[in-house]
Amino acid sequence: MPTEPDTHYDPSLGNKFIFVTGGVMSGLGKGITAASTGRLLKNAGFDVTAVKIDPYLNVDAGTMNPYQHGEVYVLKDGGEVDLDLGNYERFLDEDMTSDHNITTGKTYQHVIEKERAGDYLGKTVQIIPHVTDDIKRRVREAAAGTDVCIVEVGGTVGDIEGMPYLEALRQFAHEEPEENVLFVHVTLVPYSKNGEQKTKPTQHSVKEVRSIGLQPDVIVGRCDDPLERTTKEKIALFCDIPTEAVFSNPDVEDVYHVPLVVEDEGLDQYVLEHFGLDGEALPEGERANDWRRIVTTEKEGEVEVALVGKYDLEDAYMSIHESLKHAGFELGVDVNVHWVDADEMADYHAERLRGSDGVIVPGGFGMRGTEGKLEAVRYARENGIPFLGLCLGFQMAVVEYARNVLGLEGAHSAEMDPETPHPVIDILPEQYEVEDMGGTMRLGAHETEIEPDTLAHELYGDTSCTERHRHRYEVNPEYFDAFADEPLVFSGTAGNRMEVLELEGHPYFLGTQFHPEYKSRPGRPSPPFVGLLEAIIDRTDADAGDRAETEVTH
Numbered sequence: 170m171p172t173e174p175d176t177h178y179d180p181s182l183g184n185k186f187i188f189v190t191g192g193v194m195s196g197l198g199k200g201i202t203a204a205s206t207g208r209l210l211k212n213a214g215f216d217v218t219a220v221k222i223d224p225y226l227n228v229d230a231g232t233m234n235p236y237q238h239g240e241v242y243v244l245k246d247g248g249e250v251d252l253d254l255g256n257y258e259r260f261l262d263e264d265m266t267s268d269h270n271i272t273t274g275k276t277y278q279h280v281i282e283k284e285r286a287g288d289y290l291g292k293t294v295q296i297i298p299h300v301t302d303d304i305k306r307r308v309r310e311a312a313a314g315t316d317v318c319i320v321e322v323g324g325t326v327g328d329i330e331g332m333p334y335l336e337a338l339r340q341f342a343h344e345e346p347e348e349n350v351l352f353v354h355v356t357l358v359p360y361s362k363n364g365e366q367k368t369k370p371t372q373h374s375v376k377e378v379r380s381i382g383l384q385p386d387v388i389v390g391r392c393d394d395p396l397e398r399t400t401k402e403k404i405a406l407f408c409d410i411p412t413e414a415v416f417s418n419p420d421v422e423d424v425y426h427v428p429l430v431v432e433d434e435g436l437d438q439y440v441l442e443h444f445g446l447d448g449e450a451l452p453e454g455e456r457a458n459d460w461r462r463i464v465t466t467e468k469e470g471e472v473e474v475a476l477v478g479k480y481d482l483e484d485a486y487m488s489i490h491e492s493l494k495h496a497g498f499e500l501g502v503d504v505n506v507h508w509v510d511a512d513e514m515a516d517y518h519a520e521r522l523r524g525s526d527g528v529i530v531p532g533g534f535g536m537r538g539t540e541g542k543l544e545a546v547r548y549a550r551e552n553g554i555p556f557l558g559l560c561l562g563f564q565m566a567v568v569e570y571a572r573n574v575l576g577l578e579g580a581h582s583a584e585m586d587p588e589t590p591h592p593v594i595d596i597l598p599e600q601y602e603v604e605d606m607g608g609t610m611r612l613g614a615h616e617t618e619i620e621p622d623t624l625a626h627e628l629y630g631d632t633s634c635t636e637r638h639r640h641r642y643e644v645n646p647e648y649f650d651a652f653a654d655e656p657l658v659f660s661g662t663a664g665n666r667m668e669v670l671e672l673e674g675h676p677y678f679l680g681t682q683f684h685p686e687y688k689s690r691p692g693r694p695s696p697p698f699v700g701l702l703e704a705i706i707d708r709t710d711a712d713a714g715d716r717a718e719t720e721v722t723h
């Protein structure tokens with residue numbers, strides 16, 4: 170990862186807070202704008218963290234449907250959180266904890282539990298001050314020990330759900346010295362039919378922000394192109410901020426270029442000056458600039474990877490897409506990911522996979538699409554196509570091998586087929602009791618021991634690795650003997666849990682019970698993904714070599 174400069178922050182300056190709200194519509198990428206600003210502050214030598222506020226009533230994202238919210242991101246402490254936290258981890262290269270995702274469910278649950286315990290001493294418990302106090306406490310606690318804390322409020326200003334948060338932030342700003350808090354409002358600047366940048370939506374949304382008692386210090390306009398000078402002047406005039414405080418966030422080809430764009434616009438410098446930190450920041454020439462080098466790496470080729478999943482939505486597999494990009498930065502290739510509908514796979518068999526250089530079967534829950542995933546595994550195994558199976562993908566590789574190599578007819582995961590004659594994937598016996606009580610998911614970072622002289626060993630360069638988990642089922646210990654012979658090798662284990670499998674004699678066939686995609690960062694790509702791309706590149710080079718040879722002999 171980019172070498173982080175030592176932070177030399179004077180604690181008497183207090184924590185600095187950047188509160189980020191969004192206007193006009195959701196999905197503007199305010200999280201990326203915020204994370205990009207954070208990245209630049211880190212480059213300038215500050216210790217930066219982030220908090221994502223999700224104003225929904227779910228306590229966490231664990232039960233949320235990926236179709237609605239994208240993937241559930243898993244933190245090292247096992248927190249199941251909004252995928253925006255993944256962006257913060259990737260941009261800031263900092264590990265977050267569950268405390269960095271504040272939800273209405275979490276806040277209300279806590280306040281209500283306190284009320285039941287009699288902690289409010291008979292007072293009427295109300296949104297203001299009790300819920301708002303709890304929000305402020307959570308923000309302060311998450312920021313403790315860092316220099317700058319970015320707090321992003323999910324949704325759009327004006328949403329009923331967001332009101333308690335905006336009120337809490339208003340109070341927060343009132344309690345803090347003015348130079349410690351900066352309000353950033355991210356809005357949309359659309360084009361009119363005749364090609365003019367329109368500021369009216371921004372004006373309206375800022376009016377809304379101000380009616381709640383907040384005044385943005387900075388406005389960032391999302392637009393296809395950079396904002397024109399006259400657009401910025403208009404926004405400044407009507408929203409009552411200096412023209413220098415209006416920034417553009419134009420479309421870029423890759424989200425990792427956003428820090429470069431906001432740096433060119435001078436957003437980081439403006440923030441530093443607002444906080445009175447320009448003297449504290451590392452001089453321009455000494456700032457870490459590895460990020461720029463990494464994300465602008467020249468690409469020398471393209472590889473095609475099939476992702477055989479259930480959801481036709483990139484966000485549902487965001488961390489996998491990002492991990493492939495990071496591995497691509499490392500190896501200098503562009504990765505084109507083709508989603509292949511696992512539901513269709515069983516019918517179309519390998520048709521859909523031809524033309525792909527590698528196959529990924531991602532994690533997932535439930536029966537739908539499993540036969541298609543099994544077909545994909547089989548195709549990759551039999552044709553020597555580089556393969557990476559993640560969590561459910563690992564389990565499907567075990568099932569496919571049991572059925573088609575070991576001849577265990579009808580083998581399956583007990584999750585998909587409780588009546589299977591060969592439950593090669595099942596709940597571990599010690600989990601049965603806990604299962605009855607609900608909550609059985611194995612979550613968060615756990616260590617895996619790696620067998621020396623295996624592919625896993627070569628990839629990780631170590632005899633252990635610590636990766637994040639989110640699963641309930643495991644390889645059934647009753648079948649360990651059946652799997653004992655080569656070519657299948659369980660090269661990573663944790664006690665009686667099988668964590669990594671590989672196939673000897675195959676160019677690249679790796680399954681992991683864990684999710685390596687949650688720890689991948691630009692500049693610190695995840696070993697299983699780098700291995701996959703390396704195998705693809707080697708194979709394509711060998712093919713090209715073969716072709717060249719044939720041409721010569723003819």
Ligand code: GLN
Pocket residue numbers: 531532533534535559560561562584639640641642643
């Ligand atoms: N459904 C499987 C299990 O619970 C795999 C989970 C996953 O892929 N995240 O074990």
